[in-house]
Amino acid sequence: MLIMEGSSKWLVYCAGALLVLRFILRNVNWFLYEYKLGGKQYFLPPGDMGWPIIGNMWSFLRAFKTINPESFMDSFYSRYGKTGIYKVLMFGNPSVIVTTPEACKRVLTDDDNFCLGWPRSTVELMGEKSFIAIPFEEHRRLRRLTSASINGYEALSCYIKYIEEVVISSLEKWTTMGDIEFLTQMRKLTFKIIIHIFLGAESEDVMENLEKEYTKLNYGVRAMRINLPGFAFHKALKARKNLLAIFQSVVDKRRNERRERLPGKKAKDMMDALIDVEDENGKKLGDDDVIDIMLMYLNAGHESSGHITTWATYFLQRHPEHFKKAKEEQEKIIRNRPPTQKGLSLAEVRKMEYLSKVVDETLRVVTFSLMVFREAKADVNINGYLIPKGWKVMAWFRSVHLDPEIYPNPKEFNPERWNEVRKAGEFLPFGAGTRLCPGNDLAKLEISVFLHHFLLNYELEQLNPLAPLQFLPHTRPIDNCMARIKKVK
Numbered sequence: 001m002l003i004m005e006g007s008s009k010w011l012v013y014c015a016g017a018l019l020v021l022r023f024i025l026r027n028v029n030w031f032l033y034e035y036k037l038g039g040k041q042y043f044l045p046p047g048d049m050g051w052p053i054i055g056n057m058w059s060f061l062r063a064f065k066t067i068n069p070e071s072f073m074d075s076f077y078s079r080y081g082k083t084g085i086y087k088v089l090m091f092g093n094p095s096v097i098v099t100t101p102e103a104c105k106r107v108l109t110d111d112d113n114f115c116l117g118w119p120r121s122t123v124e125l126m127g128e129k130s131f132i133a134i135p136f137e138e139h140r141r142l143r144r145l146t147s148a149s150i151n152g153y154e155a156l157s158c159y160i161k162y163i164e165e166v167v168i169s170s171l172e173k174w175t176t177m178g179d180i181e182f183l184t185q186m187r188k189l190t191f192k193i194i195i196h197i198f199l200g201a202e203s204e205d206v207m208e209n210l211e212k213e214y215t216k217l218n219y220g221v222r223a224m225r226i227n228l229p230g231f232a233f234h235k236a237l238k239a240r241k242n243l244l245a246i247f248q249s250v251v252d253k254r255r256n257e258r259r260e261r262l263p264g265k266k267a268k269d270m271m272d273a274l275i276d277v278e279d280e281n282g283k284k285l286g287d288d289d290v291i292d293i294m295l296m297y298l299n300a301g302h303e304s305s306g307h308i309t310t311w312a313t314y315f316l317q318r319h320p321e322h323f324k325k326a327k328e329e330q331e332k333i334i335r336n337r338p339p340t341q342k343g344l345s346l347a348e349v350r351k352m353e354y355l356s357k358v359v360d361e362t363l364r365v366v367t368f369s370l371m372v373f374r375e376a377k378a379d380v381n382i383n384g385y386l387i388p389k390g391w392k393v394m395a396w397f398r399s400v401h402l403d404p405e406i407y408p409n410p411k412e413f414n415p416e417r418w419n420e421v422r423k424a425g426e427f428l429p430f431g432a433g434t435r436l437c438p439g440n441d442l443a444k445l446e447i448s449v450f451l452h453h454f455l456l457n458y459e460l461e462q463l464n465p466l467a468p469l470q471f472l473p474h475t476r477p478i479d480n481c482m483a484r485i486k487k488v489k
């Protein structure tokens with residue numbers, strides 16, 4: 001009897017101790033990040049900063065491993081109401097997530113109060129000299145210089161022919177390859193295009209190696225920053241090292257060639273332009289600057305377009321009614337083409353009204369960049385809530401694009417919903433403000449050229465139509481969309 005009493009007392013003590021320990025652990029983050037704000041802490045948005053060190057990362061990663069990643073934000077909505085702004089601890093930083101069009105737009109366009117705030121791990125992988133880490137003025141100068149070669153009518157007209165050639169030959173080749181990972185092949189295709197634009201054709205020999213390393217790099221970008229063997233971040237750091245070595249050899253080769261070239265000869269691609277650029281004091285960029293910018297551009301320029309083109313094809317093939325409409329539009333373009341014209345023109349691409357809705361709808365449903373990061377430069381008030389200076393802000397595009405109040409039945413692929421004009425901030429696949437994606441027109445061009453040829457002549461037969469989806473680092477079928485490409489007779 002006495003022994004029983006003694007052991008139940010112990011159980012009560014243990015349960016009490018566990019509760020106290022839980023209470024202490026749940027309040028570590030409050031003590032570290034909120035307590036020191038003094039009275040200002042009462043103006044913070046609602047939310048929960050999770051456990052010490054890992055914060056909300058565990059629940060974020062867990063939700064994005066299920067079939068319903070929305071469960072992560074839904075848990076905030078159900079606990080704190082639809083305020084559209086929540087405090088969290090993610091990627092090692094006290095942060096605020098904003099989920100409404102107005103708040104996202106405000107954060108992205110207010111350069112006086114917000115600067116870029118990508119997590120340390122992303123900066124380490126993309127490079128200290130890439131756009132996500134260099135100072136404001138330096139970014140402006142290099143952005144102007146580099147985006148000129150991928151934006152606007154003149155630049156795009158230079159690439160359309162090459163894009164079309166690569167698309168036609170790839171589609172033809174895939175029909176002979178049997179079962180293929182459609183997404184992998186598509187990423188190779190978009191990589192080939194971006195390499196051509198940025199490095200010229202000479203670097204095709206290093207292409208295969210580069211692409212493999214980029215795949216590993218990307219898996220690390222949204223992973224936890226754990227630099228131990230076996231972890232995605234560790235593998236990504238190794239991939240970056242290999243990429244740097246490959247790019248260094250490309251830069252060395254280019255500098256040697258330039259020494260032998262006649263002075264005054266025009267820059268021929270982005271690498272030449274970067275090597276030539278001087279600041280107001282005549283100072284040129286070093287190899288490490290050129291390499292980080294190239295590394296960033298080549299990454300941004302192929303992963304995203306490769307994924308979105310794959311998804312647009314996938315959706316069209318699964319929705320015969322949209323496929324039919326999109327195909328009819330392409331047939332009309334061919335019918336109206338002057339007999340002397342060879343290949344697609346930019347003017348024709350701009351007339352593809354229905355296809356443009358297909359592309360926008362794909363960008364919305366998939367939301368390739370589920371969120372982007374900023375940092376508050378000063379205490380900022382949004383909707384009556386405080387974002388303290390130094391805290392990170394995540395503009396959570398996925399919640400905006402999948403909000404049923406903005407897009408009824410949001411997970412349904414329905415290009416027709418683009419018959420309606422959207423308000424500012426409701427559609428942010430390419431971001432907004434000074435960091436708006438400089439490759440948006442190029443990406444849309446690549447996707448449209450591919451879909452034009454696909455719709456007219458091919459079909460996609462998925463081998464595992466029920467394959468589950470994976471959402472990190474980017475949404476994709478887990479089998480990379482195993483499929484056969486068939487020519488339509």
Ligand code: HEM
Binds near residue numbers: 432436438
């Ligand atoms: C469907 C395709 C694409 C999507 C969905 C996409 C999405 C985005 C988004 C959301 C941002 C803004 C990041 C931020 O606000 O911090 C961005 C920036 C950027 N994108 Fe894209 N992108 C695509 C294609 C491309 C292409 C084809 C290129 C290059 C040729 C490119 C190059 C860049 C660069 C360099 C930045 C950084 C801009 C800066 O910081 O000034 N992107 N992209």
